[in-house]
Amino acid sequence: MFNYRLYWTFAKKSFLRSAVYRFDVWSRLGSNVIFLLMWGSIWTALYAGREEAGGVSFQAMLTYIVVSQFLSGVNGAGTPLWEIQEKVRTGDISLELMRPFDVPLRYLFADFGSVFFYMITALLPLYIILFFFMDLSLPNDPLIWLAFSFAAFIGFLIRYCIEMAFGLLTFFLVETGGVEDIFYFAMSLLSGSVIPLWFFPGWLASFASYLPFQGIYYIPNAIFIGEIAGYQILTSIGVQLFWVVVTYIFLRLVWNKASQKVVVQGG
Amino acid sequence: MAIIEVDQLMKEFKVAKRETGFLGAMKSLVKREFYTKHAVKDVSFTVDKGEMVGYIGPNGAGKSTTIKMLTGILVPSGGTVKVNGIVPYENRQANAKNIGVVFGQRTQLWWDLPTIESFELLKEIYQVSHSRYKENMDTFTEILGLDEFINTPVRQLSLGQRMRADIAASLLHDPPILFLDEPTIGLDVVAKERMRTFIKEINKERDITVILTTHDMEDIEQLCKRMVLIDHGQKVYDGEMAVVKNRFGKIRTLVVDLEQHSKPLTLEKAEVFKEEAGKYWIRFNREDISASGVITQITQTHNIKDLTVEEPEIESIISRIYQEGFDGVEQPIPVKSGS
Amino acid sequence: MRYIDLYFKLVAAGIRAQLQYRFAFFMRIVGMLTSYAGTAITMWVMLYQFQELGTWNFYEMLFLFAIAVLSWGFCIILFFHFRSLDTYILNGTFDRFLVRPINPFFHFMAMKFDVASFGQFIFSIFIFIWVSVELHIHWTIANVLFLLAAVIGGVLIQGGLLVIISAFAFWTTKSEQFYWVVMYPARNLTNYPLVIYPKMVQWFTAFVVPFGFVNYFPASVILGKETPYFPENIGYFSPLVGIVFFIIAYYIWMLGLSRYKSTGS
Incomplete structure (x- = not known):
């Protein structure tokens, strides 16, 4: 039943469309670099010349931040939360219910297109240069690269499911102000995107480990720098797979409720 | 006595080219090419005090560009404009006191506030004296029936009500000149009729000069004795409405x-x-x-x-005049199907 | 004088308009409080293991952050809507500011008055009290006056940048995006003491886009922190820098407006 051709077209279309909005590409890259500078400086200052802290070397920590910024560039190139909210409010998404395709999947594939465009034109060139010029620790084992790529991809899917589901909550809420802020806070802190989980206070670290957000940044980053190694890689990816299933079911539930609401009440 | 003088007015814009295809997409990331668009070319006309003139043309003909230059929003690339003795773009604020402007598709009122509050704010902005404000409000309330919705927030007004409020708002400061950009667009038949009656009335009784752009044949027939037709930025006809109607209508x-x-x-x-x-x-x-x-x-x-x-549409009349010139041989006018 | 009177009338109308949406208003305050608390929590987690960030401890960082939040709060009230000038231009509503007999900058500025900044005020005042107790700050009249002057300077600097960003819309038909690319990261950058950044960046935030004068330099004066590369007590210049920067911003905006009048887009 899955119509590859159709979804492939969505991806291709949004790839080409991204090119029209050239300003978006440069601007996103610009702010990505500023945040990289910020977190790089913060961690340099926190280490304050020490070779290692909490068993993690400075070089590894810096690599963690650079990889994390790369991934946040990847994740940030998809349809953002506010845009989903906007599409719900204007009724664009309700209209798409009448079309012969699955709406969440359509957006996912459109995201693939725009993310891929942003990656090859902006992110990869920049980060390849960074990896050349900065003293970072790169994995030697190709298997680690493979595991990282896979984990990063699963992380992308988890993020997508959560962001889409949060966005679709707009169907049920009059005002989304608070929802947004909680989402962004969880996204930045609990995912380990700027502070790795091992530097958290114990209780907060175990709290975060029961949540899906760690799968987005913490797990791929930690695999990359070797903090998650050996058989732990498999269990971590297992945890990610568990969360991608759970968040997908959550997204489906929200979507079904939302589409029912549209059908019954006309949006 | 001419209250508006437009002489060899010009306006050019630079417009970016859209690239197509994958390579074009990549290319436009780095560089864009531009071409020059002549929105208004060499347009001249004068309007006398108290006249009501239809400024007519198809979409993109240069109508609103001209209106923007007359209201001081745009600076011309060439030629001269004078409105009530003032060059609008050099002295925008002084010009603003002499003109009232209504854009049919965009309200100038405060969207979230009861209608009356917009009037009160405009009174302050235009420094209208209290007595004059009261007088005007009484007149407009009577003719336009503002009292049925004066305390309703603007966003809850019907389009017809909103247009009535907008036109009243544009006249609060007694401007000698009124610019109406599509004043009847989207209105139903009754509301259109009401709007036209009002425009005729203020033109007659207050001796206000009215410049009107519209797509509506009825508007032109009922309101404008004179029309200026423009297409592709150029004036193609300037004269009596009746002549055009006789010839092509x-x-x-x-x-x-x-x-x-x-x-x-x-x-x-x-x-x-x-x-x-x-x-x-x-x-x-x-x-x-x-x-x-x-x-x-x-x-x-x-x-x-x-x-x-x-009946023939204004677009087809214009395209014909444009193609054949006004003195061209009479031929049937192509009429768009399905309308 | 006429403009002051008119400003209050326009602003009062803006507030009445905003209060038509009470629930949205309330939720925005909740949202802002959440997001500032989020940043504070992130700082706390960051310093849980490390105690210090470039000689600044958690409470000092909170103090630095609170000054930024307070002046940003005022900035939201007065200037936040400038970022969406592009929308006004694109849908043509900006023209209405140009057919009226008053200064368009003034008219545009007075159009909105976003009182939802209660969130910022509650948050920053709470932090000031908490930090004052923890760090035993002695509040003298001179101190308080200096803090107020610094906040005014901060409002003018951040407001000035918002004005410049909105002016970009006259050239590029974009401004909201510039806000998210330039100002949002810049504001985040200044939530942390500038001393941790490379010298170039510090120099840039002192003399080009003077964000250093919003919170880092004034906070250093009050807390008696060192500001390497910069003269001691440079923070006293905050109000002056604010005034100068805002005047420059105003002229850039007016320059953009004249460009808009020649292109119409």
């Missing part, structure tokens, strides 16, 4: 739906110019033959299932 199109169409349809003094699935579009000149004359001819050979008579 006599062409009618009859659309008939015929039951059986094996026989060819041959007509005198009328011409079939389009045929589609039993439907015929027939053009004739009202002066040569009446609609019933054409219909009689058809019924001699065919059975009519359905019929409509269409």
Whole structure:
């Protein structure tokens, strides 16, 4: 039943469309670099010349931040939360219910297109240069690269499911102000995107480990720098797979409720 | 006495080219090419005090660009403009006191506030004296029936109500000149009629000069004695409305739906110019033959299932004048189908 | 004088308009409080293991952050809507500011008055009290006056940048995006003491886009922190820098407006 051709077209279309909005590409890259500078400086200052802290070397920590910024560039190139909210409010998404395709999947594939465009034109060139010029620790084992790529991809899917589901909550809420802020806070802190989980206070670290957000940044980053190694890689990816299933079911539930609401009440 | 003088007015824009395809997409990331668009070319006209002029043209003809230069929003690339003795772009604020502006599609009122509050704020902005404000409000309330919605937030008004409020707002400071950009767009028949009556009235009683852009044939026929036609940025006609109407407004199109169409349809003094699935579009000149004359001819050979008579649209009149020049040989006007 | 009177009338109308949406208003305050608390929590987690960020401890960082939040709060009230000038231009509503007999900058500025900044005020005042107790800050009249002057300077600097960003819309038909690319990261950058950044960046935030004068330099004066590369007590210049920067911003905006009048887009 899955119509590859159709979804492939969505991806291709949004790839080409991204090119029209050239300003978006440069601007996103610009702010990505500023945040990289910020977190790089913060961690340099926190280490304050020490070779290692909490068993993690400075070089590894810096690599963690650079990889994390790369991934946040990847994740940030998809349809953002506010845009989903906007599409719900204007009724664009309700209209798409009448079309012969699955709406969440359509957006996912459109995201693939725009993310891929942003990656090859902006992110990869920049980060390849960074990896050349900065003293970072790169994995030697190709298997680690493979595991990282896979984990990063699963992380992308988890993020997508959560962001889409949060966005679709707009169907049920009059005002989304608070929802947004909680989402962004969880996204930045609990995912380990700027502070790795091992530097958290114990209780907060175990709290975060029961949540899906760690799968987005913490797990791929930690695999990359070797903090998650050996058989732990498999269990971590297992945890990610568990969360991608759970968040997908959550997204489906929200979507079904939302589409029912549209059908019954006309949006 | 001329209150508006426009002489060889020009406006050029630089417009970016859109690239297509994958390579074009990559290219436009780095570099864009531009071309020059002549929105208004060499337009000259004058308007006397108290005149009501229709400024007419198809979409993108340069109408609103001209209006923007007259209101001081845009600076011309060439030529001169004078409105009530003031060059609008040099002295925008002084000009603003002399003009009232209504944009049919965009309200100038405070969206979230009760209508009356917009009037009160505009009173402050234009420094209208208290007594004058009261007088005007009384008059407008009476003619436009503002009191039925004066305490309703603007966003809850119907389009007709909103337009009434907008036009009243534009006249609060007694401007000698009023610019109306599509004042009846989207209104129903009753609301349109009401709007036209009001425009006629203020033009007559207050001696306000009105410049009006519209797409609506009815608007032009009822309101404007004089019309200035522009197309592709150039003036193609400036003169009496009646002349244009006489010359070009006599062409009618009859659309008939015929039951059986094996026989060819041959007509005198009328011409079939389009045929589609039993439907015929027939053009004739009202002066040569009446609609019933054409219909009689058809019924001699065919059975009519359905019929409509269409009047020419402003677009087609303009494109004809543009193509043939005003003194061109009379030919049937192409009428857009389906309208 | 006429403009002051008119400003209050326009602003009062803006507030009445905003209060038509009470629930949205309330939720925005909740949202802002959440997001500032989020940043504070992130700082706390960051310093849980490390105690210090470039000689600044958690409470000092909170103090630095609170000054930024307070002046940003005022900035939202007065200037936040400038970022969406592009929308006004694109849908044509900006023209209405140009057919009226008053200064368009003034008219545009007075159009909105976003009182939802209660969130910022509650948050920053709470932090000031908490930090004052923890760090035993002695509040003298001179101190308080200096803090107020610094906040005014901060409002003018951040407001000035918002004005410049909105002016970009006159050239590029974009401004909201510039806000998210330039100002949002810049504001985040200054939530942390500038001393941790490379010298170039510090120099840039002192003399080009003077964000250093919003919170880092004034906070250093009050807390008696060192500001390497910069003269001691440079923070006293905050109000002056604010005034100068805002005047420059105003002229850039007016320059953009004249460009808009020649292109119409």
